[in-house]
Amino acid sequence: MNSPFYQSIVDALPQAAIIMDSNLRIQCANERAQVLFNRSLEGVGFVRILRQPAALTCVSSTLETGEYNSCNLLLRLNTARTYMASAAMLSREETASDEDLILFTLTDISAEIAAEKSRSTFVANVSHELRSPLTSLMGVVETLKGPARKDEVARDRFLDLMQGETERMSRLVGDLLSLSKLEAKEHVAPEGEVDISRVIRRIIAVLAEGNPIYKGRVEFIEDKTLSPIQGDRDELTEVFQNLIENALKYSAPETSVKIEISKDTESLKWLEVAITDSGDGIAPEHLPRLTERFYRVDKGRSREMGGTGLGLAISKHILNRHRGKLWIESELGQGTTVSVKLPL
Ligand SMILES: Nc1ncnc2c1ncn2[C@@H]1O[C@H](COP(=O)(O)OP(=O)(O)OP(=O)(O)O)[C@@H](O)[C@H]1O
Ligand SMILES: [Mg+2]
Structure with missing residues (x-):
């Protein structure tokens, strides 16, 4: 029964869609479904292409009750992705057909699931990052009200501590705000x-x-022939400030940091800045994750130095907006080179 009418229904749908009869034999399928299963589907039994019990339950309960059903499925077809499967009855009374048919669709919802997961991890991270300075502030206030009430030396020390913690919270809130502003304008080209x-x-x-x-640790190798580039000065200052500060703070105080600015020798279309330190270096498993929000190799150490773990995430957003690139090469015990490319 591959009627052009049913074929036009599945072809009009944006997701993978098939129509099958009550024996679960596929009558027609759209292009997306054929590509997804990498085969022609007409005449094939539904159970031959999808064996997941959840998918079968979804279809058979629609067949029994006539009601719409849906479920989520993790399918490993080309790559593992999550789909929302749905089954709806096209009943013979309504379609004037001589049999009941089932419209089955698969919608890829992996991106939504990833976004939801990243949102909830983000909220958990922010809460956690705010909670530790808050807990420490609460403890200090308690001590100041009680045991250290009349102890002037202790009071000064505690006030310094409170100042440090409030500054950290304020930096965190500032960084979060700049991240959200950057996300909003990531696709707008910078001016200036x-x-x-x-x-x-x-x-x-x-x-x-x-x-x-x-002081005195940075060696800057300049190229006087370089002309200014199009960009936002404050944003680019933030990028290089973070990268140079990282190089300085994650290496020993007696070591030096080399910054080299040059024109890409091949195409001459890019300005390149390489910042090299001879610090502890970063193990390869951490490298791909460094630009994630709050990702730090050594949480304790970064926090101790007042870091929020948002520096590289912010830098990456700013560079995206400038159509630039950032990559990090590092060897444990040898040091790190962070390179930035910006279009000239
Ligand atoms: N040059 C470097 N050498 C060694 N580790 C580095 C270097 N640059 C970055 N890292 C690692 O990458 C992590 C993330 O860096 P990022 O700049 O995003 O955060 P942060 O420096 O900890 O905090 P913030 O930038 O907000 O002050 C750091 O915590 C550190 O573990
Ligand atoms: Mg940093």
């Missing part, structure tokens, strides 16, 4: 002109001024 060498020179000066252990 930026002299990257100048930006880097300023960052080196600001970092050295802010922290004595960063």
